[in-house]
Amino acid sequence: MEDEAAEDGPVLRVSGTHFPVWTLGPGKRLCVWVQGCGLGCPGCMSRHTWDPHGGLARTVPSLLALWRAALAAGADGLTVSGGEPLDQPAAVAALLAGAARIASASGREADLLLYTGYEDGEAEADEARTAAVRHADCLVTGRFRTAEPTALVWRGSANQRMRPRTELGRARYGPHLHRTDTGSRLQVHMVEGEGDVRLYGVPRRGELRALERRLRDLGMGLDGPSWRP
């Protein structure tokens, strides 16, 4: 794919998109991974999303077309992760506003979840970031900290907070606020023709190393995993 042109709508730089994803929020979800993150958490598994000039420019209308298709295919929600979504607040605001409008018109009860490495206070102190999350049903906030492993679902470290913000968000995420899961938390996706293995989800402590070992035992070495500096 090539960069999409700004004259076709607000542009978001993305690292990738995928549907269906089962490991980043409840149910079957469309995920949009935003490109660019300056927060630099040690141990981040998504270092390939750090470069703000990497990835692809996608227009919000083209991402919303993916959302429409995902809803038609039974999506339960949209997850926006990264990278750091709140470093592109205007485009993320447009994406979530459009996604909320489309979900409501579709008659499906589909929620919007956004991950950010900013702490609650940092996001709220900034007008553009506050506007960006206006339509989110739930946020997961806070830096990833290797020193604070957790078994809490959909969180990478114990300091990260899950914050339902709407009635739908409270109904969907309330039961999971303190739920733990010690099984595999990753969805493995092989990209046909590229030889790429993509991992979707928030791994539990040691899961990436265990997966590398399993693949090696099967004769498949990973070349340049995104979690290595």
Ligand code: SF4
């Ligand atoms: S864990 Fe998230 S916030 Fe931290 S560096 Fe990685 S992408 Fe950025």
